[in-house]
Amino acid sequence: MLHVGVMLNPATYRGIPAMKTRYESIANYEDAGLSYELTPCFLRLEEIHIATGTCRAFVKHGNEYRQTTLPLPPVIHNRTLYRQNENARDINRLVQKGIYIFNEQNRFRKDHIHAILQEDPLLRAHLPKTLQGNLSSIHTLMEQTGDVVIKPSSGSVGRGIMRLRRSHGHWTLQCAHPAMPERWSTLRLHVGELPLFLHKRLLHVPHIVQETIPLALCDDRPFDIRVTVQRRYGGIWGVTGMFAKIAPSHTFVSNVAQGGTARSLPEVLSQAQAAQTSNTARLLNELERLSLQIVHRLAQNLPRLADVGLDLGITQEGKIFFIECNGRDQRYGFSQAGMDNVWKETYTQPMAYARWLLERMPSADTERSLHRSLY
Numbered sequence: 001m002l003h004v005g006v007m008l009n010p011a012t013y014r015g016i017p018a019m020k021t022r023y024e025s026i027a028n029y030e031d032a033g034l035s036y037e038l039t040p041c042f043l044r045l046e047e048i049h050i051a052t053g054t055c056r057a058f059v060k061h062g063n064e065y066r067q068t069t070l071p072l073p074p075v076i077h078n079r080t081l082y083r084q085n086e087n088a089r090d091i092n093r094l095v096q097k098g099i100y101i102f103n104e105q106n107r108f109r110k111d112h113i114h115a116i117l118q119e120d121p122l123l124r125a126h127l128p129k130t131l132q133g134n135l136s137s138i139h140t141l142m143e144q145t146g147d148v149v150i151k152p153s154s155g156s157v158g159r160g161i162m163r164l165r166r167s168h169g170h171w172t173l174q175c176a177h178p179a180m181p182e183r184w185s186t187l188r189l190h191v192g193e194l195p196l197f198l199h200k201r202l203l204h205v206p207h208i209v210q211e212t213i214p215l216a217l218c219d220d221r222p223f224d225i226r227v228t229v230q231r232r233y234g235g236i237w238g239v240t241g242m243f244a245k246i247a248p249s250h251t252f253v254s255n256v257a258q259g260g261t262a263r264s265l266p267e268v269l270s271q272a273q274a275a276q277t278s279n280t281a282r283l284l285n286e287l288e289r290l291s292l293q294i295v296h297r298l299a300q301n302l303p304r305l306a307d308v309g310l311d312l313g314i315t316q317e318g319k320i321f322f323i324e325c326n327g328r329d330q331r332y333g334f335s336q337a338g339m340d341n342v343w344k345e346t347y348t349q350p351m352a353y354a355r356w357l358l359e360r361m362p363s364a365d366t367e368r369s370l371h372r373s374l375y
Helices: 010-014 026-035 085-096 109-118 135-146 196-206 264-269 273-277 280-299 332-337 340-360
Strands: 003-005 036-043 054-061 062-070 073-076 101-104 129-130 147-152 162-167 170-176 185-189 208-213 219-233 237-246 261-265 307-314 318-325
Touching: 003 340, 010 162, 026 036, 026 340, 054 332, 073 162, 073 340, 085 101, 101 273, 101 307, 109 129, 109 208, 109 280, 109 318, 135 147, 135 162, 135 264, 135 307, 147 318, 162 208, 219 340, 237 280, 237 340, 261 264, 264 280, 280 307, 280 318, 280 332, 307 340, 332 340
Parallel strands: 003 036, 003 073, 073 101
Antiparallel strands: 036 054, 054 062, 129 208, 147 162, 147 208, 162 170, 170 185, 219 237, 219 307, 237 261, 307 318
C-alpha cells in the first residue's frame, strides 16, 4: 500500500509508542487508511531530512508502532501548529521539493482571516465588527456597542480571550487568571478605565477587538457551533459534520478545551430560542451553505487548504455570524457529543483526499512534480 504522511506536533509524536496521543486518534487514521489502501506514517518536521529525501516515522507493524526510515511520502497532511519562521521555511522547502503538504499553514491570524472574508460582499453581513486591538479601538467599539470581546490575534482554544461590558454606569472585564486559565474573574472598572495588565498585553501581543455576538442560549448558557469542512476524494469541499459547544456557567467562552460542553446540534437547536424563531432545518442548511462559502473564499488565499474547523454563532433571532477559523480542527468534540461515526469520518475525508492526490501524481518512476493544479 502507498504511504501517506501525517505530520504531528512533537508531544503527540512522542506519545505514539504508548498510544498516548491525547486528542489525536491514531486508530482512526489507520482505519481511514485501510479504506483507501493507504498506510499512514506519522512523522514530525524535525525528523524529516530534506537533503536525502527521507524521514524517520512511526509505522504500524502488527500491534505496535516502530520508528522506521522511509522515503518522504509524496503527500503529507499537516496537523501541527508551528510558530517559528524556521519551521515555515522548512515546510516551504518540502513544497519546493514537490511534496504536497495540505493544510500547509495551520496557524492563521484572526485579523488576516477577517480581512479575507471582508472582501466578499456576500459574507460581510455575517462578520462581527472587528478592529485592531488597541486602546482607541476598544473605546470606539465600546461606545458603539457597549459589549466587546478582546482576543489574541493568534490565540487558540479560547486562551487569552476577555470580555468588556458596560452596565449601570461602570464597565466589567471578564478574563481568565493568567496562571490558572480554568479560573475566571470579573473586574469592576470605572467607565473609560482599563487595567494596567490589559495595556501591557496589547503592547506585547497583537490582539483584535470585536463586538460581542449575542449568542442564542441553551440551558441559559450561550453556545456556538463547530463546523468541520474538508476536501474529499475528487478535491471537492464538503461539510463533514457540526456540533454545538455550550459555554460553562462561569464564563462566556465555549471552547471544549476551556470547559465547554459538546452536544448534538439538532438537540441543542430544539431547545434554543433561535430555533423557535427560525426553522431548524433551514438553520442547518444555512450553516452548511455559509460554511462552504467561507472555505471557498479562504482557499483562494491560503495555500493548499483542505481541512478546517469553523466556529459560527447564531443569535436568538436566528442570524448566523462567523467567529473564527481553526486550521487544526480539534475533532474530539464529535466524540464527546456522542457522534462517533462523524468523528471517524473527520479522519476518513483527509485520507480520501490524500488518495485522490496520489492518483493524480506521476508514477514513482518519474520525477515528482506538482506544478499542475492539485487544488
